[in-house]
Amino acid sequence: LAKTTQPISMDSYEGQEVNITCSHNNIATNDYITWYQQFPSQGPRFIIQGYKTKVTNEVASLFIPADRKSSTLSLPRVSLSDTAVYYCLVGPNTGTASKLTFGTGTRLQVTL
């Protein structure tokens, strides 16, 4: 199982773009990269998932280089409500996702 490494914390001002990078050097061929957001006392919420290159949805973009050994979650123009912990998970996109392991996550603090 691919282990992930993320910065423990990041600070940003409201309105800025925030990029959170996750390292996963031993990612396997059939592994996908998924990012979750967690607010205090709530369950994680799915943000975005990708396999390679770039994926964009209404809330974020995910950039994955060709070697897939890292990925970057990009949050455009963050607001105070984006203050949360962001987790990068790497694992197979099948029913055997049971072993998806949560790393330390990145605690993002957005201020005015």
Add this chain to the structure above:
Amino acid sequence: GAVVSQHPSRVICKSGTSVKIECRSLDFQATTMFWYRQFPKQSLMLMATSNEGSKATYEQGVEKDKFLINHASLTLSTLTVTSAHPEDSSFYICSALAGQGYSPLHFGNGTRLTVT
């Protein structure tokens, strides 16, 4: 779509009693459900994996006789904390996997258990 409901959201119980937490997939059938525990300021730790109709698979260090998991249907899994002690106080979170091709994990909103 893909809503996972967890109940109760908060529970306080006395030492020695048992507490049951329910996890339901509201708009999809969950072939596999997972239970996590999260202590303050820490990440989620997988406790066990449950598949409908079969025994749960517990992670190393998790006592299966203390944390009873039942996945009786494709939409319901329950976690029962038996003979709870104060050290069992934690945030318990379930997630569900539809198992139909592409499917990220969908999480419940967690249950805050406080054992007094």
